Amino acid sequence: MQFYTGGCQCGAVRFRLHGKPRDVSICHCRMCQKAFGNYFAPFVACHPADVEWTRGAPKQFASSNFVTRGFCGDCGTPLTYEAPDGLSLAAGAFDDPATLPPTLQYGTEGKLPFTDHLSRLPGHHTDFDIESAPFLADIVSNQHPDEEMPFWRGSLSQPGDE
DSSP: OOEEEEEOSSSSSEEEEESOOSEEEEEOOHHHHHHHTSSSEEEEEEOGGGEEEEEOOOEEEEOSSSOEEEEOTTTOOEEEEEETTEEEEEGGGBSOGGGSOOOEEEOGGGOOTTGGGGGGSOOOOTTTTTTTOGGGGGOOOOSOOSSOOSOOTTSSOOTTOO
16 A cells, blocks of 8 residues: 655654545645745645554644644644645655645635746755855754654654654
8 A cells, every 4th residue: 555654843743644645736825824834835635534643643723713734733843734625734744745746726816926936046055155154064953854763862752652
């Protein structure tokens, strides 16, 4: 059976999606912009029964009378969008989001006019101008690696908590 894994930035919450997603989309509505702190929110729609929380569980925020959003209570990573029509997981929270390209857009009434042109902006690697930001050479990431691990030093979970 096909499955996808993912989780939050600190590793306190991890999940596994069993089977194929229903669809992969981005939402431009203002509520999703605020929830993700971004110009749009990428989602992987799935059946709730196909999602297994393998470490921890998201905290919940009722962003409207119908929608609940899940996030990591430790690091704040957005993780879920839950509504009467189903569950969506944050596409960027998957360990390999490149395997889940979006195929449709929602909430286009809130779409910011410049988002269609983002790919035309000049692009640089993180260390492109290391002389102006020398600390970049010494960064040690505390982010959970993009893979399943029985224990992660950054999470509050201990071995056996899974």
